[in-house]
Amino acid sequence: VTNKGNRKLAYKLFKHALALSPRFTEALNKFGEFLEHENVIQADLLYQRALSCDPGYTTAVMNRRRTAPVVAEHDKTVFAEIDKQKKELYKYSAHHPTLRSAMKEFYYQHIYHTVALEGNTMSLDEIRKIIDLKIAVSGKSIVEHNEVVGIAEALKYMNNTLLVKVGNITVHDIKSIHKRVLGFVDPFGAGEFRNNQVFVGRHIPPHPDDVDIFMEQFEEWLNSEEVVHLHPVEYAAIAHYRLVYIHPFVDGNGRTARLLMNFILMKNGFPPVSVEVKDRWEYYETLIAANEGDIRPFVRFIARCTSKTLEDYLFAAELPYLNSNDPEYFKAGYSTFLPNP
Structure with missing residues (x-):
């Protein structure tokens, strides 16, 4: 043919x-x-x-x-290109005005995308109102409001506490992230491992009696010699996958896994990335492929998300300064933020 x-x-x-x-x-x-x-x-x-x-x-x-x-x-070339983008970005100061504005904008973007992936119907503007003005949005449920607040608190905790902490990544850190993600939605389940069996599509996560053991092994892997030899993007992507595979919590696993992934990226000098709503299908399809034995499509997907984020940063750095209140700001395509300097 x-x-x-x-x-x-x-x-x-x-x-x-x-x-x-x-x-x-x-x-x-x-x-x-x-x-x-x-x-x-x-x-x-x-x-x-x-x-x-x-x-x-x-x-x-x-x-x-x-x-x-x-x-x-091919994969080696992709990581080399990402490293090149990162090196180019670090020619600019973290206090560069358009980068700082972009950082603020991505904060909202990240919250929007990560809750929207889980079915939250809040718009980007509504999320800004909840976070900046502390006001409720009519027509939206209390749960949707609390999901937004939870991610905002988790991001704050990562920036202000985890990123300045010296030492290994621990199960306690992961529980602490989850506690903030779900703390306003389910205060009793937040930060606690599940005690019932759950099913995620065709994937059957470990039995609840085995979750502690799996998480202990996960902590060992997170701090092992093996990860030293991985590219940071590969390390972050595999960590994300392994956490959702274990599915240690009743709810909030995806949000916590994406935050853990970004925490690892930020610890390695990369800006955090968003899995955008428009890429939802590819995100879940590559996770399914990982469940079936091949994690490479998921790693490549996260690598593309990282490359896009770095591209957006470089784009912001090369633009004249626009205040985030300027209507032209939102036409500029900003979608990223830098970790706290």
Whole structure:
């Protein structure tokens, strides 16, 4: 199939076959071969999925030997580009006026996106009113108000307490973040591990009796030699995934995981990033892929979010100063903030 029409039909047939039988090894491998010349990363993922179904599938093994080094080199290049953006950003002072304005704006943006991912219907302007003016928004529930306040408190705690703390990241730190995230919604469950079994789509998190053990192991990993050899973005993304995999709390796991991810990024000199509402589908799809055994799509997704954030910072730094009360400010596309200097 060489012409575009036939390729389009073939693509649909492969997708249909895998929708009917997601573990159809031959279809996974053939689909990878079909895509390899135009999308080697996607092809490599398909070969990997085929091998997770049948580790001895010879053709997929041979195909992966060909694609894996190419994909590894691609990922290295992505991280190198992110480091280059970070280095470029640090040529500017953290007190640069447009960067400071951008920092303030992203504070609202981050709260908006992280609660919206969980179904909160507050608009960006309504969130600004709640935080700045301390007023209630008519037509919105008490729970939605308290979710906004909770994230604002958690961000404040991270900036003012955790980032100046010397030492390891601990389970207590994670519980403290969660306590603020959920403290205004569920004061009794905030900062406490669940004591019941939960289900997240097809994923079944650990039994409640095992949560303490899993979290102790997670703390060990967070401070292990292994993470020293990871790029900070990779480290932050895997930490996010591992926390939502354990799902230690009844509610607020996603919000806490995104805050933990940003805490790690900020400790390593990166600005915090948002998972934007428009990227919700890709965010959840890559988390599902991680549950199925391949975390690389999720790491790449977080890397793109990080790159976009750095790009936004650099864009803000190169603009003439605009006050956040200026109507033109919001046309400038600011969406990020720097951690406290």
